[in-house]
Amino acid sequence: MLFSDLVFLFFFLPLFFLCTFIFKNSIPAKNMIILAFSFVFYAWGEPVYILLLILSIAVNYAAGLLLDMAGNKSRRKAVLVGAVIFNLALLGFFKYIGFIIENINVISGLALPVPEIELPIGISFYTFQIMSYVIDMYRSEVKVQENPLYLGAYLVAFPQLIAGPIVRYQTIAEELEERSVSTEDFAYGMRRFIIGLSKKVLIANQAAVVADGLLSGGIEITSFGAAGAWLAMIAYSVQIYYDFNGYSDMAIGMGRAMGFHYLENFKNPYQADSASDFWRRWHISLSTFFRDYVYIPMGGNRVPVHRWIFNMLTVWLLTGLWHGASWNFILWGLYFGVILIAEKFLLKYRPKIKALNHITALFIIIIGWTIFRCESLSLISDTLLTMLGASGLIDLKSLYASGTLNLLYITAIICGIAGCVPAIRTTLPSKLRARPGGATALDIGLIMALLLSIAVLARGSYNPFIYFRF
Amino acid sequence: MKDRIFIAVVCSILLIFFLASPVIAALSVWGPLDALNTKNLFVTEKIYGGDTPASALLNTVEETKTFLRNVYINCIPFYDSLVSSVQSAEMSMLRVTDNVVRPILTRDSVSVLQNDSGADDTSDKTDKTGGGSETQKEEPPPVDYYSIFLGGNGRPNFYAIEPLKVLERVEGARDKELEKLAERQLRHIHRLREATPGINYYIYMGTRLQESAIFNDLITGADSTLPYLEFFIDCLDSDIKFDYMRMDTPEDRVNKSFRTDHHWNIFGAYEGYQQIINMMYEDSPEIGRPVEYEIIQVPDIKWFGSLGSTIGHNDMGYADNFHILDTSSLPRYGGNNYRINDMLASFMNGEFNKFGVGFDYYAAYNPPQDKYVFPDNDTGRNLLLLGDSYSWSITTIIASHFDRTYCHNRPWTIPADVTYDYRELIAENEITDVLILLYSSRLLFGYDGTDFARMLTD
Incomplete structure (x- = not known):
């Protein structure tokens, strides 16, 4: 089930909040409701893999108890290592085993059977999330959670179960035991949810039509010329940001409406003036996870230069790999690893021209998205070369045939780009809010956005003829 | 607030x-x-x-x-209102872009001989017993046809054609891929043919506008697939007979296929039936000549077919009437539970016109069947029909020329990814004739699950 699903909006969410309202004064009841509804949410897509979730909760719950009981440092370390190996083995098996065997076959010439394992939804997110609990327990940064249902509610809470943010246990540990939801919290949560839904439905989904039409449609990217290739990658850049950021907004909004204060996952990443700055603003929960649990334990930057470079490349290799079991993701991770290493040495020499630095950063980011989006090395090189003009400037006929030259989609992309400009994103709403009736106008705008999103979702659900396949 | x-x-x-x-x-x-x-x-x-x-x-x-x-x-x-309001907005935006881009791409306007005046013309087809355009006695004023791009991602794209008032679905694959696909289909049809000696093979193609010579006169910005049809015909073994629905004029497009659905209508299908039986009669006169059936209009049905409803372009205002064959003279048959004359009576009695414009009347009237047995026939001939939804509208009347008919429709009878060896079925059921009746994308390119490579296991 997705947040942008009509069944979620009109059945699941109202029913959930009705139930939590009925039991609003009972934390155990509310946590049980979160657990139950989250299992239902997950079962909508993958009922069988609920068993995997339960297994993960059980093993890590036991690990937490053992860490709490074990006084001996070596025993604690053994428990930690065991738990981390279990979690990574689970993730490794479901996500990477096929990729590993494929590459063994390529390198060795063997013909080992490649297992076709369906990837459990959200496994990358919830595995990292539960590892943060175990590691923080080992570091004595959090207290043990003795109630397995509470731990389960933390791990599987549906707002962040399938698409993050990766919520550290310490962020919401106290709120699991004691929380309340004020009118302001609930209203904030609703507003944030609607903003996220609008970003996803009205901007990301429309930009996706352009990106997919040009990159995955029936016509090769090289047919479109440089203009088409740049349009594809700008559309994709808008799509991925508003999709992911929209989801995070919805997760944070729903969390707040439930009484949880999740941390921000994005901070206007396309305002970055360097790749390093970009990664302080993009998917913050993932980058901080790798920083706190991989980079710093490896020594961070308090090591000789060659060792630091190794640490950086390791972290970025893992970052790429986390995103997917495919060479383009690894390449993407290493691409940013190299860029960030280079920036460490070279940033101080760049001219202090804000606009130039910003454009350079955007160029680096978009090239990165090209590597991220294109699933094969040949498509990566085709797209990059086409962006550089190798296939001419523009082929209007091919662009027209691709179905992407629609004012609706172009308008959505322009709105997406405008939404990244600070003056429009924050200054304008702030000024409007400060005026008499401004806050009301903004809320009316949100309600209109909700209704428009519902209409667009209804239109997207309309597929009356399965016979059309005939 | x-x-x-x-x-x-x-x-x-x-x-x-x-x-x-x-x-x-x-x-x-x-x-x-x-x-x-x-x-x-x-x-x-x-x-x-x-x-x-x-x-x-x-x-x-x-x-x-x-x-x-x-x-x-x-x-x-308000589901209908929500959907239609967004569809209208999409259409309006599309028209704006189309008005800017199309003139840049448009070739010289083409004047054609025949004038078409819109959806209401379909009501004039009552009692017409054969397809094909009528010869015009006077030259009407020339017509400028133009297409409006409605949407799609290249595979396929959708267009409206004015003033014909039809919707069209266009495949947009690259040249090399289509050539490879056509060559592959041919290779495997020939393999199947060689693996089953002594069987007569016939192929009939349900033509789309994209394979016709008039395609580029009506649609701007897309490529015709006529070269692939010509390639297919040229490379097909001479002992496999081939025919296809002719679409030589814009009037053919209106008369023989639905305006808003991707299927042929009963006028096109009936003409196809006649061509098929005539083709087979040359080898097997015992099956008889095509039977004459009257075409009748089902009252009070106005519908938007697959193209109209699925893409969401009911706002174009195009609509289809629904015609069927009067099959009351059809001999008795068994082998399946589909009683075509009962269905005919239901439709004519108005039991189906309550379903509204979005209902799929074509698929409802013509559900696929696996087998037909005409016990009163004594032709000594049994047919294997490898078809799709195009074949459904004339399967019953084709089968009426044979003793037994077996129908396979991929990917429904056999899933698209399953290889089914037809030799056994042909031998077990004493098949004498194989008819491949598919619409063009399936026949020429193997789209939508009709991959001939999966007709033999070796």
């Missing part, structure tokens, strides 16, 4: 949908509403086999999901 008021408004909106949808669903099942019949058809996607409590539980989960989708998508209040 105060927080409480904001919460109240948002919660009210969600609660209205939460509460009203099941009420609308209940009224659709037990009351006067019809929300469930005319929209999306949700089916249970996964079925777990085995007789265990676990599989029973999982199947219950899947059925619950289907139920909730039906209630909270099909039955939400």
Whole structure:
């Protein structure tokens, strides 16, 4: 089930909040409701893999108890290592085993059977999330959670179960035991949810039509010329940001409406003036996870230069790999690893021209998205070369045939780009809010956005003829 | 706006949908509403086999999901209004872009001989017993046809053609890929033919506009697939007979295919039937000549077919009438439960016109059947018909020329990814003739599950 699903909006969410309202004064009841509804949410897509979730909760719950009981440092370390190996083995098996065997076959010439394992939804997110609990327990940064249902509610809470943010246990540990939801919290949560839904439905989904039409449609990217290739990658850049950021907004909004204060996952990443700055603003929960649990334990930057470079490349290799079991993701991770290493040495020499630095950063980011989006090395090189003009400037006929030259989609992309400009994103709403009736106008705008999103979702659900396949 | 008021408004909106949808669903099942019949058809996607409590539980989960989708998508209040308003906005935006881009791409306007005046013309086809355009005695004024790009991602794209007032679906694959696909289809048809000696093979293609010589006169910005049809005909073995529905004029396009659906209408299909039987008669006169059937219009049916409804371009105002054959003279048959004359009576009695413009009348009137037995025939000939939804509208009347007819439609009879060796079926059932009756994308390129490579296991 997705947040942008009509069944979620009109059945699941109202029913959930009705139930939590009925039991609003009972934390155990509310946590049980979160657990139950989250299992239902997950079962909508993958009922069988609920068993995997339960297994993960059980093993890590036991690990937490053992860490709490074990006084001996070596025993604690053994428990930690065991738990981390279990979690990574689970993730490794479901996500990477096929990729590993494929590459063994390529390198060795063997013909080992490649297992076709369906990837459990959200496994990358919830595995990292539960590892943060175990590691923080080992570091004595959090207290043990003795109630397995509470731990389960933390791990599987549906707002962040399938698409993050990766919520550290310490962020919401106290709120699991004691929380309340004020009118302001609930209203904030609703507003944030609607903003996220609008970003996803009205901007990301429309930009996706352009990106997919040009990159995955029936016509090769090289047919479109440089203009088409740049349009594809700008559309994709808008799509991925508003999709992911929209989801995070919805997760944070729903969390707040439930009484949880999740941390921000994005901070206007396309305002970055360097790749390093970009990664302080993009998917913050993932980058901080790798920083706190991989980079710093490896020594961070308090090591000789060659060792630091190794640490950086390791972290970025893992970052790429986390995103997917495919060479383009690894390449993407290493691409940013190299860029960030280079920036460490070279940033101080760049001219202090804000606009130039910003454009350079955007160029680096978009090239990165090209590597991220294109699933094969040949498509990566085709797209990059086409962006550089190798296939001419523009082929209007091919662009027209691709179905992407629609004012609706172009308008959505322009709105997406405008939404990244600070003056429009924050200054304008702030000024409007400060005026008499401004806050009301903004809320009316949100309600209109909700209704428009519902209409667009209804239109997207309309597929009356399965016979059309005939 | 105060927080409480904001919460109240948002919660009210969600609660209205939460509460009203099941009420609308209940009224659709037990009351006067019809929300469930005319929209999306949700089916249970996964079925777990085995007789265990676990599989029973999982199947219950899947059925619950289907139920909730039906209630909270099909039955939400104002669903039709929401969908059509967004469709209208999409259309308006498309027209703006189209008006800017198309003139840049348009070739010289083409004047053609015949003038078409719109959807109402289909009502003039009553009593017409054969397809084909009539010869014009006077030259009408020239017509400038033009296409409006409606949407799609290249495979396929959708267009409206004015002033013909038809919708068209166009494949947009690259040249090299289409050539490879056509060559592959030919290779495997020949393999099948060689593996089954002594059987007569016939191929009939349901033509789309894209294979016709008039395609580029009517649609701008897309490529014709006529070269691939010509390639196919040139490379086909001479002992396999081939014919196809002619679409030589814009009038043919209107007369022989639906305006808003991707299928041929009964005029095109009946002409196809005549061509097929004539083709087979040359080898096997015992099957007889094509039978003359009257074409009649089903009253009070106006519908938007697959192209109109699925893409969401009902706003174009195009619509189709629905015609069928009077098959009351058809001999008795068995082998399946489809009683075509009962269906004919139901349609003519108005039992189907209640379903509204979105209902698929073509598929409802012509459900696919696996087997036909005409016990009173004594031709000594048995047919294997490898078809798709194009064949459904004339399977019964084709089968009436044979003793037994076996019908396979990929990917429904046999899933697209399964290889089914036809030699055994042909031998076991004493098949004497094989007819491949597919629409062009399937025949020429193997699209949508009709990959001839999967007709033999070696």
